[in-house]
Amino acid sequence: MKLTISITLLPVLASAFAPATEMTPRSSTSLSAETDRRSVLQNIPSLAFLSAAAVTSSTALPQPSNAITGAGDGNLPDLPPEAARSYLQYRIPLQVATDYYLFELKDKLSNIDDWGEINQLYRTNNNKGQGQPNKIERDYINPMRILALSMPPDEADDMRAAQFKFEKAMQKISKAVSGVRRDLPVEIDRSVVVQAETGWDEGRMALNEFLTLLNSTTGLTEMKPIPAPGPNQLKEYGRSQKRFNELIKKTKLCQNRGGPALATAWGVAFTTQLLQDSCGIPDLDEYFYQ
Numbered sequence: 001m002k003l004t005i006s007i008t009l010l011p012v013l014a015s016a017f018a019p020a021t022e023m024t025p026r027s028s029t030s031l032s033a034e035t036d037r038r039s040v041l042q043n044i045p046s047l048a049f050l051s052a053a054a055v056t057s058s059t060a061l062p063q064p065s066n067a068i069t070g071a072g073d074g075n076l077p078d079l080p081p082e083a084a085r086s087y088l089q090y091r092i093p094l095q096v097a098t099d100y101y102l103f104e105l106k107d108k109l110s111n112i113d114d115w116g117e118i119n120q121l122y123r124t125n126n127n128k129g130q131g132q133p134n135k136i137e138r139d140y141i142n143p144m145r146i147l148a149l150s151m152p153p154d155e156a157d158d159m160r161a162a163q164f165k166f167e168k169a170m171q172k173i174s175k176a177v178s179g180v181r182r183d184l185p186v187e188i189d190r191s192v193v194v195q196a197e198t199g200w201d202e203g204r205m206a207l208n209e210f211l212t213l214l215n216s217t218t219g220l221t222e223m224k225p226i227p228a229p230g231p232n233q234l235k236e237y238g239r240s241q242k243r244f245n246e247l248i249k250k251t252k253l254c255q256n257r258g259g260p261a262l263a264t265a266w267g268v269a270f271t272t273q274l275l276q277d278s279c280g281i282p283d284l285d286e287y288f289y290q
């Protein structure tokens with residue numbers, strides 16, 4: 001009798017563990033490698049570059065004590081494998097993009113001399129007739145879209161709603177700063193400045209909404225929101241601007257030295273160790289869990 005029961009249970013157990021097996025580090029890396037390689041090839045952007053690194057970094061290196069890599073060790077049991085995979089792939093790039101939103105975009109918006117530069121972020125780079133996504137699409141909207149697509153329907157709807165709010169807010173900023181070009185001094189009406197700031201804050205709230213949904217959907221509560229503007233905003237955010245500047249500086253240096261070409265060539269065998277050795281890019285897990 002006992003024997004019969006255990007034999008009957010065996011297939012059930014096997015299939016219960018199947019999703020977890022599928023999300024072991026090795027297979028998640030190889031499954032994502034092609035997508036990463038393609039996104040690196042297409043965009044050669046700072047964050048696709050990071051997202052490729054993020055995949056391997058969360059799997060190939062010893063974890064900090066508070067690292068919860070999720071599905072592989074059973075911490076994302078309620079998510080479809082696809083959702084777990086996209087979360088593990090995009091959580092670091094999205095937090096870096098959130099860092100950028102607070103540490104850089106906000107300052108640039110408050111300084112009209114920088115508006116020409118902001119304009120560039122919203123401009124599609126029409127290189128050789130191939131529409132390249134601009135920075136806002138690449139670093140925020142595309143990851144949001146991919147994440148939402150991979151989630152169960154209810155969560156996906158909420159995430160899409162947050163994504164649309166974010167896009168609307170970005171259009172507000174884009175409208176305000178458009179017409180201001182680099183090195184071209186123009187008189188700017190106070191109301192336009194207010195519009196840009198309003199766009200930033202609405203974008204902040206939409207981004208937070210999205211991150212909160214990631215928190216609750218995964219149950220990992222590891223995404224950090226941007227606090228409301230005020231004298232303690234940076235402190236309340238609790239992430240290091242210094243580390244952010246260092247990360248961006250190293251990544252840019254690496255790209256100027258041919259980093260993107262290297263990243264392309266690495267494709268499948270892309271490892272953070274290589275990035276760290278050749279460019280001194282900080283460990284991304286440590287950066288994420290700072």
Ligand SMILES: *[C@@H]1O[C@H](CO)[C@@H](O)[C@H](O)[C@H]1NC(C)=O
Pocket residue numbers: 208211212215220221222223224225
């Ligand atoms: C995610 O959860 C943590 C822990 O509850 C919380 O500190 C953080 O603010 C949450 N993030 C967002 C974006 O709501």
